[in-house]
Amino acid sequence: MYTCTITCGHIIVKEHSVNKGKVTRNAVAQMAGVSTATVSRVYNDPASVSPVKRELVLEAAGDLGYRPNKQASSLRRGTTGTVMLLECGKPRRSYYWKQLRLFNWFYADIIHGLQEVFERSMYTLQLKRVEKPGDIDRREIQTDGIIGFDIDLQEEADAAAGLGIPYILCHHTASFQGNFRCATDNVRGGALQAEYLFEQGCGRVCCLTGYLAEVYPHRERLEGFLGRSKELGLQAEVIDYAMEDPKGAAAVLRRGMQFDGIAAVNDLTLMNILQEISLDGVPMIGYDAVPIRHLLSRTFPSVDPRPREIYHRSAQLLITRLSGGEIPELQVIPPVISLG
Amino acid sequence: MYTCTITCGHIIVKEHSVNKGKVTRNAVAQMAGVSTATVSRVYNDPASVSPVKRELVLEAAGDLGYRPNKQASSLRRGTTGTVMLLECGKPRRSYYWKQLRLFNWFYADIIHGLQEVFERSMYTLQLKRVEKPGDIDRREIQTDGIIGFDIDLQEEADAAAGLGIPYILCHHTASFQGNFRCATDNVRGGALQAEYLFEQGCGRVCCLTGYLAEVYPHRERLEGFLGRSKELGLQAEVIDYAMEDPKGAAAVLRRGMQFDGIAAVNDLTLMNILQEISLDGVPMIGYDAVPIRHLLSRTFPSVDPRPREIYHRSAQLLITRLSGGEIPELQVIPPVISLG
DNA sequence: CTGTTAGCGCGTTCAA
DNA sequence: TTGAACGCGCTAACAG
Numbered sequence: 001m002y003t004c005t006i007t008c009g010h011i012i013v014k015e016h017s018v019n020k021g022k023v024t025r026n027a028v029a030q031m032a033g034v035s036t037a038t039v040s041r042v043y044n045d046p047a048s049v050s051p052v053k054r055e056l057v058l059e060a061a062g063d064l065g066y067r068p069n070k071q072a073s074s075l076r077r078g079t080t081g082t083v084m085l086l087e088c089g090k091p092r093r094s095y096y097w098k099q100l101r102l103f104n105w106f107y108a109d110i111i112h113g114l115q116e117v118f119e120r121s122m123y124t125l126q127l128k129r130v131e132k133p134g135d136i137d138r139r140e141i142q143t144d145g146i147i148g149f150d151i152d153l154q155e156e157a158d159a160a161a162g163l164g165i166p167y168i169l170c171h172h173t174a175s176f177q178g179n180f181r182c183a184t185d186n187v188r189g190g191a192l193q194a195e196y197l198f199e200q201g202c203g204r205v206c207c208l209t210g211y212l213a214e215v216y217p218h219r220e221r222l223e224g225f226l227g228r229s230k231e232l233g234l235q236a237e238v239i240d241y242a243m244e245d246p247k248g249a250a251a252v253l254r255r256g257m258q259f260d261g262i263a264a265v266n267d268l269t270l271m272n273i274l275q276e277i278s279l280d281g282v283p284m285i286g287y288d289a290v291p292i293r294h295l296l297s298r299t300f301p302s303v304d305p306r307p308r309e310i311y312h313r314s315a316q317l318l319i320t321r322l323s324g325g326e327i328p329e330l331q332v333i334p335p336v337i338s339l340g
Numbered sequence: 341m342y343t344c345t346i347t348c349g350h351i352i353v354k355e356h357s358v359n360k361g362k363v364t365r366n367a368v369a370q371m372a373g374v375s376t377a378t379v380s381r382v383y384n385d386p387a388s389v390s391p392v393k394r395e396l397v398l399e400a401a402g403d404l405g406y407r408p409n410k411q412a413s414s415l416r417r418g419t420t421g422t423v424m425l426l427e428c429g430k431p432r433r434s435y436y437w438k439q440l441r442l443f444n445w446f447y448a449d450i451i452h453g454l455q456e457v458f459e460r461s462m463y464t465l466q467l468k469r470v471e472k473p474g475d476i477d478r479r480e481i482q483t484d485g486i487i488g489f490d491i492d493l494q495e496e497a498d499a500a501a502g503l504g505i506p507y508i509l510c511h512h513t514a515s516f517q518g519n520f521r522c523a524t525d526n527v528r529g530g531a532l533q534a535e536y537l538f539e540q541g542c543g544r545v546c547c548l549t550g551y552l553a554e555v556y557p558h559r560e561r562l563e564g565f566l567g568r569s570k571e572l573g574l575q576a577e578v579i580d581y582a583m584e585d586p587k588g589a590a591a592v593l594r595r596g597m598q599f600d601g602i603a604a605v606n607d608l609t610l611m612n613i614l615q616e617i618s619l620d621g622v623p624m625i626g627y628d629a630v631p632i633r634h635l636l637s638r639t640f641p642s643v644d645p646r647p648r649e650i651y652h653r654s655a656q657l658l659i660t661r662l663s664g665g666e667i668p669e670l671q672v673i674p675p676v677i678s679l680g
Numbered sequence: 681c682t683g684t685t686a687g688c689g690c691g692t693t694c695a696a
Numbered sequence: 697t698t699g700a701a702c703g704c705g706c707t708a709a710c711a712g
Contacts, residue, residue: 024689035699040691050697065479071411071420072689075704080411082464107448115467124422126464127455139405268635275637292632295608297615364705375683380707390681412705415688 023066032060043068070124081122083318084143085114086136087129088156105290106307113308114147117315123322133159141165145318147311148173151181152216166321168314171307172217174332180321182314182331184305186217189335190224192303193263193285196337198232200283202261205229205236206253208273209265210243218265221287225263234261243269250276267293267302274298289338304338363406372400383408410464421462423658424483425454426476427469428496445630446647453648454487457655463662473499481505485658487651488513492556506661508654511647512557514672520661522654522671524645526557529675530564532643533603533625536677538572540623542601545569545576546593548613549605550583558605561627565603574601583609590616607633607642614638629678644678
């Protein structure tokens with residue numbers, strides 16, 4: 001450890017130790033002619049500092065290129081300064097695997113949506129992935145807040161909420177009462193599908209779906225579709241094995257073409273079916289708004305659950321909560337139709 | 341601040357301050373009957389501690405559930421304890437946008453590959469995204485190491501390397517000499533395509549490509565394809581507007597079908613073309629190994645650049661470098677053919 | 681091989 | 697409204 005001299009503009013700042021060229025609070029304080037505590041206050045409680053000194057500090061900080069040291073402030077504050085995106089694998093959906101991998105197309109979008117919020121805050125985003133909810137090790141989880149990624153099982157919700165850390169459960173969590181959550185409205189999404197087909201002049205519609213027993217969001221979407229269809233006077237039927245057996249579903253559709261409008265529980269199902277059967281002239285609508293649907297010779301509209309907005313909003317909610325603010329237990333991001 | 345007593349097993353550990361229930365080095369030291377420095381050494385330089393005391397410490401740490409505090413160690417060490425994945429937007433590729441968004445299908449894979457390495461290290465992964473290389477603010481970049489994401493422009497390479505922070509430039513960086521990089525071998529990938537078609541018994545092959553002037557990797561892939569084709573005695577031609585005008589390319593293919601084998605610069609191009617023309621019986625091979633190609637009625641093999649491996653390896657390289665180890669300037673991850 | 685000790689940069693009391 | 701002083705948990709130099 002030795003003494004070095006840092007020159008900045010016309011001011012000479014003496015440092016006790018080398019500090020690797022980093023600019024500390026001490027340098028700013030000296031340059032602004034105030035105490036280090038005042039510099040600290042400018043960043044943590046600006047209102048408690050007189051406007052004159054505040055300006056002085058900010059000017060000096062600007063000149064020196066000062067950035068508060070996150071590790072130091074976290075250490076002092078006794079927090080980690082991080083929030084964690086907690087992601088559980090979906091081992092019970094191996095049958096679904098190929099498609100799930102595709103769904104990751106919005107992963108980058110989500111991450112960037114989160115980043116956008118957190119990089120302006122005092123929090124740093126951490127990523128954590130476990131195979132299953134039971135693998136979460138409380139001692140590994142050192143963070144101030146948790147964003148539960150793509151949660152659609154009670155087991156996952158309980159595991160994330162049970163850590164004793166402020167959290168927001170995201171995506172398919174509208175019905176997990178008693179938890180803080182930011183969710184899509186699958187029921188409304190299904191209703192949107194019915195409305196779209198109705199507006200297209202359809203009368204006898206069909207919903208292609210599957211895995212109803214295992215996948216809760218599928219049930220919600222179907223419920224919304226059937227409910228709204230009834231209200232609108234649409235005659236609606238369900239082919240509930242369309243995901244497991246697209247060829248079979250296509251065969252049914254081909255046999256007689258008794259439907260004049262088709263909704264699918266997700267775009268991939270519809271894309272699969274369109275590989276088997278040409279549905280020219282029949283209005284169709286998918287779900288998830290995957291951009292790849294435009295790769296087909298025939299494209300179609302789709303319900304967009306707006307994942308980016310869900311996570312963007314959940315980041316804001318978490319920050320509010322961590323700052324001691326009040327947040328609603330449930331924040332719903334309504335889906336929209338993407339005509340693509 | 342007040343004194344509290346922590347009981348652990350049969351040992352009573354007295355703490356000076358509350359510490360929010362966290363277990364510190366002091367508690368471990370006291371329980372193990374050693375000094376705090378010894379505890380520290382067990383984690384940072386285990387070889388310098390006698391086996392007996394090491395065991396004592398590890399046992400106490402295990403009982404107490406001790407985890408070293410990252411912010412504190414980083415602060416003391418004068419490092420950030422983080423590495424950053426630095427991502428530049430590709431504004432000059434707006435024409436490419438729809439497809440680029442699709443390419444993000446492997447983003448989650450990459451992130452998880454990186455996580456896998458870093459979560460076992462002392463480093464935490466940070467994410468940073470800028471619109472263009474010029475937007476990188478040196479003062480914003482507070483990290484110990486950088487992984488340059490998807491770098492394929494000299495400008496990006498220079499920006500990342502010029503920060504004065506250890507870095508690895510990833511993906512399409514094989515030719516950026518004078519930098520540390522972990523790259524794919526696009527030339528080899530193109531050669532693989534030629535070899536595949538040769539093995540299928542083709543004689544007159546065709547490469548569907550595009551944006552050759554703007555996108556360097558496309559030129560590399562083509563170079564590899566043409567070079568290896570020549571060596572194998574394949575007659576090869578190029579349709580270099582296949583991405584801009586898939587319908588036009590399809591028309592050329594349709595007109596006479598003078599080719600008995602087809603390679604494409606990427607899977608999406610091939611998928612687009614397959615929407616226009618049925619190429620039953622003609623061997624084809626794509627590039628990028630996007631899983632969605634299986635959605636088509638006809639699937640095809642593809643060259644897999646193994647992005648997950650690229651980033652996984654680059655994480656290891658960066659850690660080695662940060663630990664003072666020697667690493668090669670260029671590490672190539674060879675592509676493989678994915679039959680899908 | 682081990683213990684003692686001095687800060688890393690900061691937030692936060694406590695007095696003034 | 698301001699400044700002095702303390703210590704968060706840890707690493708590394710030094711002395712033994």
